Amino acid sequence: MRSLLFILLFLLVFDLAQAQMERKRATKNVPDIELFSSTSLVTAQTVSIVPEGEMQSAISHSFGTIRSGWGDLFGLDNNAAVHLAVDYGITKNLSLGLGRTSVDDVFDLRLKWMPYKQNSFGNKPISMGIYFNIGLETLEERRFNYSFIERLNYHSSFFIARKFGNRISLQLSPSLSHFNTLVSQNTNNPDHTIFSTLFLGRLKLNEKNFLCFETIPINTDPESVRHWAFSYEIATGGHVFQLFLQSGYLFTEQYIIKQTSDSFWDGDIRLGFAIHRVYQMKKRS
Amino acid sequence: MKVQKIINSNLKFYFFTAKFMVFISVQVLAQSYYSEVGTASFTSSIPYYEFTGSSNQLTGLIDVSENTVDFYLDLETLDSGIKKRDKDMRLTLETKKYPFAEFYGILLDSIDFKNTQLQSIRTKGNFSIHGVSQEIEVKGNLTMIDNALKLTAEWIVKLDDYDIIPPSFFIIKVDPIQKIYIDVLLVRQ
Numbered sequence: 001m002r003s004l005l006f007i008l009l010f011l012l013v014f015d016l017a018q019a020q021m022e023r024k025r026a027t028k029n030v031p032d033i034e035l036f037s038s039t040s041l042v043t044a045q046t047v048s049i050v051p052e053g054e055m056q057s058a059i060s061h062s063f064g065t066i067r068s069g070w071g072d073l074f075g076l077d078n079n080a081a082v083h084l085a086v087d088y089g090i091t092k093n094l095s096l097g098l099g100r101t102s103v104d105d106v107f108d109l110r111l112k113w114m115p116y117k118q119n120s121f122g123n124k125p126i127s128m129g130i131y132f133n134i135g136l137e138t139l140e141e142r143r144f145n146y147s148f149i150e151r152l153n154y155h156s157s158f159f160i161a162r163k164f165g166n167r168i169s170l171q172l173s174p175s176l177s178h179f180n181t182l183v184s185q186n187t188n189n190p191d192h193t194i195f196s197t198l199f200l201g202r203l204k205l206n207e208k209n210f211l212c213f214e215t216i217p218i219n220t221d222p223e224s225v226r227h228w229a230f231s232y233e234i235a236t237g238g239h240v241f242q243l244f245l246q247s248g249y250l251f252t253e254q255y256i257i258k259q260t261s262d263s264f265w266d267g268d269i270r271l272g273f274a275i276h277r278v279y280q281m282k283k284r285s
Numbered sequence: 286m287k288v289q290k291i292i293n294s295n296l297k298f299y300f301f302t303a304k305f306m307v308f309i310s311v312q313v314l315a316q317s318y319y320s321e322v323g324t325a326s327f328t329s330s331i332p333y334y335e336f337t338g339s340s341n342q343l344t345g346l347i348d349v350s351e352n353t354v355d356f357y358l359d360l361e362t363l364d365s366g367i368k369k370r371d372k373d374m375r376l377t378l379e380t381k382k383y384p385f386a387e388f389y390g391i392l393l394d395s396i397d398f399k400n401t402q403l404q405s406i407r408t409k410g411n412f413s414i415h416g417v418s419q420e421i422e423v424k425g426n427l428t429m430i431d432n433a434l435k436l437t438a439e440w441i442v443k444l445d446d447y448d449i450i451p452p453s454f455f456i457i458k459v460d461p462i463q464k465i466y467i468d469v470l471l472v473r474q
Contacts, residue, residue, distance in 0.1 A: 020355050020387075020389050021344065021346055021355050021357065023357055023384075023387070024344075024359075025359055025361075025384060026342040026359035026361070026362045033374070051367075051368045054366075054368070055369060091353060093462075120439070135405050207376050235367075235369070235372035236373065236452065237367070237369055237372075237373035237452060238367055238370050240369075276371055278368075278370075279367070280365075280367050280424050281364030
């Protein structure tokens with residue numbers, strides 16, 4: 001009995017001294033869940049935010065309608081709307097961005113705050129945040145002499161999103177858009193302020209390929225033509241490539257809400273693409 | 286009464302044995318050097334671009350009495366500076382299934398503990414990552430600093446050897462050869 005006890009204890013100590021160290025995990029599971037691959041789908045901003053200390057550049061193109069056929073190569077020969085943008089993650093929940101759209105020479109400054117993010121621990125079942133965008137139309141207008149204030153337009157959204165299971169993400173964004181100045185041939189006073197609700201969704205095909213959609217019903221004018229877009233996304237380590245079909249033409253929410261007159265389901269569909277690229281700007285500690 | 290005596294006797298023996306073993310194990314551990322805040326980094330490249338990922342949570346143990354070297358790293362602590370790239374890296378390395386990169390081997394050269402100059406040492410053992418283990422020999426540099434050993438080492442990992450498929454996109458492909466570098470101050474236990 002004594003011998004057995006001695007051998008057992010000796011084996012225990014010998015094992016402690018000889019064996020490999022016990023492997024201990026240094027991290028728990030990554031808590032934040034990725035709901036969308038990029039900060040925007042086609043036009044609409046998503047709940048995804050540029051991480052702290054990183055910068056994202058994005059270039060987006062939207063062409064003419066494919067209805068025109070071979071004559072102008074399904075819209076590719078028509079003037080493209082181009083949006084260039086950079087966004088920077090100031091903190092892990094706050095990002096600031098600057099963009100420019102080629103049509104009407106519009107600069108946009110935007111701020112996104114995502115204080116509440118769905119996590120894998122289950123104590124935060126949804127993501128919520130707010131987004132604000134201010135646009136400045138700098139195109140020289142021959143008919144009118146606009147003041148700086150008259151050239152401004154705004155858009156704000158409240159984001160609610162959730163990832164369901166491993167594949168489906170949905171986002172709802174009640175929004176308010178406002179143009180300080182509108183030009184209209186109608187004698188009726190146009191709506192400067194528009195309430196809308198953006199619906200976004202993503203279906204994960206595998207770790208790198210996704211199908212997405214976005215649509216924007218106008219709450220204040222339910223009869224108006226609604227923007228639709230469908231995109232195919234490829235996400236790599238530092239890039240997100242998006243190919244899309246959309247009815248809208250421009251790349252900031254307030255413009256696409258106010259100026260979309262083409263109907264996706266009547267065949268007024270445009271080809272487009274976007275490339276997002278992230279850069280490390282600050283060494284993480 | 287007789288039963289009581291036997292139990293007392295066994296308890297004395299047990300405590301004596303336990304004390305003896307604790308003494309022995311302390312002596313053994315006293316000859317080991319340990320850290321869990323070492324730095325491990327890798328350098329990777331794609332055409333016209335090179336990036337580095339690193340972690341400062343490398344855990345290592347050099348047991349001089351047993352002549353063993355034991356290092357491991359939780360791969361989810363690697364930070365390349367871009368979160369999307371980190372996520373891609375975790376998917377490539379399948380860190381949920383294989384969370385650690387580890388090396389366990391023996392010292393081929395003895396350490397001169399009185400020498401405070403840079404010493405070159407070799408170690409041989411198994412490096413494991415992505416569920417595949419390969420025997421490798423690594424050369425390192427070691428410096429005695431008071432009660433600690435400063436160790437640096439670097440070696441090359443061929444991803445193919447460990448069944449790791451380098452991420453690629455069309456014609457752009459991550460270099461299948463990665464440089465690994467470790468820098469750790471192991472403190473005497």
